[in-house]
């Protein structure tokens with residue numbers, strides 16, 4: 001029987017979807033890529049399919065993930081970026097050999113080098129994080145208002161006033177908590 005794993009939360013932004021593979025960092029943390037195989041699954045649904053992943057590569061992925069989280073959090077708070085996180089993101093970005101290719105339908109796909117699939121995939125994520133943190137894309141980095149979550153997310157709403165990382169989870173949970181509190185008074 002296949003073990004049950006926590007679902008992925010996929011957003012539109014690659015880098016913050018990746019940091020979202022660990023959720024509730026300030027509560028009961030949920031690890032959504034607990035095994036190398038789950039990282040393979042996540043990469044596949046994120047347009048970065050790889051053949052395989054080792055335990056060591058999963059460790060590398062988590063190192064990049066937490067560095068992106070740290071740098072994105074600092075950027076959202078308009079604080080100085082942590083130097084160690086910047087170094088890790090840059091190292092991962094530099095080591096990849098992924099190529100952007102155009103499909104006949106006019107869509108961008110990533111072509112990864114088969115021998116270094118996971119490293120190439122991580123380099124794409126690192127480059128995505130750089131473009132977000134550098135403010136190159138239309139949107140604003142923000143932190144989820146849920147005190148147990150505090151996930152960094154990329155707000156592309158017109159008013160730039162989104163409060164929760166994922167309206168269907170953190171936002172609803174917050175609403176439910178307020179509703180219950182109101183009923184109990």
Ligand SMILES: [Zn+2]
Nearest residue numbers: 144149165170
């Ligand atoms: Zn959240």
